[in-house]
Amino acid sequence: MTEAGCAAWDAVAALAREPGASDIRRLLDADPSRARRFGFRAAGLLLDLSRTSLTDPVLAALLALGQARGVARFRDAMAAGRPVNGTEGRAALHMALRAPAGGFQVGDENASATVHGTLDAMAGFVRGVHGGQILGAGGDRFTDVVNIGIGGSDLGPAMVTRALWRPGMPMRAHYLANVDAHAWEALRPRLDPRRTLVLVASKTFTTQETMTNAQLVRDWLARALGHSAVPGHLAALSTNLKGTAAFGIAPDRVFGFRDWVGGRFSLWSAVGLSIALACGLDAFAGLLAGAREMDDHFLAAPPEANLPMLLAATEVWHVNFCGYGARAVLPYDERLSRFAAHLQQLEMESLGKRVTNAGLPVRHATGPVVFGEPGTNAQHSFLQLIHQGTTPVPVDFVLVARPDHGHPASHRILLANALAQAEALARGRTEAEARAEMARAGLPAAEIDRLAPHRTFPGNRPSTSILLPALTPATLGALVALYEHKVACLGAYWDINPFDQWGVELGKQLAGGILPALEGGATAPDAATAAMIGEIRRLQEG
Template sequence: MSDSKLEAAWARIESLAAAPEAKTIRALFKADPDRFANFSQRGAGLLLDRSKTSVSPEVQAALLDLAVAADVEGKRALMASGGIANPTERRAVLHMALRSQLPEAPEACAEARATLERMREFTEAVHRGELRGATNQRFDTVLNIGIGGSDLGPVMVGRALWRAGDPMRPIHLGNVDGHGWETVLPMLDPRRTLVLVSSKTFTTQETMANAHLVKRWMEASVGPAGALQHFVALSTNLKATAAFGIADDHVFPFHDWVGGRFSLWSAIGLSLALSLGWDRFQALLDGAAAMDSHFLETPMDQNLPILLALTEVWHVNGLGLNRRAVLPYDERLRRLPAHLQQLEMESLGKRVTVAGAPVRRATGPVVFGEPGTSAQHSFMQLVHQGPKPVPVDFILIARPDHRHIENHRILLANGLAQSEALLTGRNAEEVVADMRAAGADEETIARLVPHKIFPGDRPSVTILMPHLDPFTLGALIALYEHKVFTLGALWNINPFDQWGVELGKVLATPLVRELEAGVPGADHDGSTAGLLAELLRLQG
């Protein structure tokens, strides 16, 4: 598609967004009694409801035209075939090969299956007690040391799915802050703990600092030689893992076509296989594969990831709404917003196009969130009555895995009520009527009416899941992964690199040496030099 047609498609979106009715949602329901049915789609066991947005049929048609003009389907085919979908690093992007059969990328799929088979054999050997620690005791705890994509995905999934009685207890150590280690230390018995060091390069500063700390702790209990029986590496750097002392048969690699924030399906997911059991880890992969098939095969006007991405384009580029809240109404998904922060903001926080030119439109919004109903007692005040709308993703689970049905009814009712309140709001007349019915005097009514008005017409989407299990969680995570790809295609940016995290890492190295030596360097800006000097004074 030519640049002129792409710009025409963008101009159409911007023209529709400038119309007075572009921000009105309630009127769309009045005009279309079947709006919920027309703007709800299903795939891989999930239901996506976009009816509570201002995407009208005309806007939807324009957004789909934009997807055609941006060649979303062509770029999708390139990714699935193993083409260079990450052009700055000249890499393929094949995380789908870790869980799906991709006919045009058979070599990657075969490599992925070989690694998964090794992971399965290792997991089952640990669970059978064939692999034990230095004191011949069975492992009952897996400690995963990683950061970023080597931590956030496994932490999120582990906390969502682990339950008492599962094969091993998962513990995660991500932040280099020693307080994190002190927090998990009382939960660990060195004789029964299997340690996974998750770093593709085996040079990640925070991860390796924690790995050496844990190694010293393990050596103090079972000796230097025995400690190495407790360590596994998830890495591609065999030279570095050997230098650490980890045998090659305890090293599980993953490929450069797997980005960190897309890697929980790879060897990085070994902590999940060990803690949940292989069958449940496989079900996680199967759920993601079901969403892969939906994404690759379903027409765009029914395709959940593409429609979710197009809705975000409408909000970000059409309406100028550059923030989004994620509210999972399930305590088990407490860490999902954090995982999505990395997945989306690290992928889509880009200021230049694939060709290196400055972007002409806004790209990734700020993502934040908390579980409901806790969020209702914190930032939802801003979402309801702040001067600028904040789109919300509500995630609801129909059936819980507990017997406290009344609690679950209250949870679901609150999730539905929040999205309904954002849509309908409450005008002055309704506020006055409610206050009079409650017996308020006229002076109080006049004073409080402006504060009690809810503007309404505030957008949200709802993702409804029948229950939370490995399959549905796999589908949910893959839904957001493919949304990120689609947004990258629409914005013409590369969502698979992350150069923005590099500079801080580079600058941290000399600062570590200066803090260790107690002598500040000369090559810092005035603020950093002053703060460094003050820190050294306070530590001295």
């Protein structure tokens, strides 16, 4: 860390040590305008930071730390197509995926032209499927699309399709990721092979889980329709044309994406073909447009009004200066039920790093554990720990003002629960308040004494709230892009590479060595693994 970076870090740390630095309740009581002053808007979203322990001096110090750590420089280098992914020597130009033609360059390559060529090819394919020009081998229209992929080739598209799909949209989408064949066996009965289009999503076309599942599905199609019919039901999202051809996929049904698109940032690329097929081209275009609006804001807004920078600064405050090692994501909208799962990969795969860009051990915490569930479900599971556990867990609430359904009473109850949880986390309930409530209920003094510690809530548990006017393709695109840019900012704050994932690769390598041992043709790599393989084989043979 530079001398300026160290000084800026120490300045934030000094503020964190001040008495009452985490007293959110006091801040709310002292400033009736706090929600207005700590509310920030862009791309149709409202980001409310008022229920955190941020103050004007703290936020200013965090943004100064961001300046010293080069957050804006990193943003600009990323937008310029420079190799910000240092360990792999690659750019990270997912913003090009939703930009107008001519907007982005990677070295000598016109990245935007590459993107729009792929988008045009995708659009032609989607129109052909929807219009009935592209049919199944028996002449049937496709009604279902199965996307076979894992990680970024699954989580992002699955989340978006779940959020945007409505009855009457062009196709039903299904996602097959887990190599556990129980997943395929659960999905298979819901599909008619004559009407099923299969997308195999793997950049290299060698991902073990994806190719294993693809073989299962291809065999199913062959048994039902005959081997010659199978190619008419397949398409690929890949750059390996030899591999896709060997699998029986025609070149004009292969849609690629470049190595400057990381998997967890790729739903805007050819990987999003299932979104366009299921929800329509207009929905996919709206998704890109919303993300582009957030991109424009991220690139132009000053730090003190820049939503991704503010969200990143808040995370740095919580992780590095308050000591909070986890964060819960609670979308109060059932359609966003897979949003937390997408963020788990986006954030933990990006920020779960223990060395700096220079390869030195980091001297501070990096990415927190991210978990979550849809709102009221979470209230009846893990929110007990967040309210009364020993370590605070910051929460991101995602709220939608206007639902698509016609049940306003249900939506009011949903929003009331979200607002109540945010208020309860911030304010808590003092022992005096708990005692007074029990006294009003007529409990005897001895019972009040016994229960008071259990009914006391410490409060001062931070949360942020993000409000969408409605869940549309554009607002969803802006929301996802907001978190993508937050990740990039945190990479700069922590001096780590948010665009590689070597930990994922290690597990893949080891699995390749263990599989022959499970098949009986090799020795296990260590005694513990050998013992477990022995037990597995004994149970399988018994």
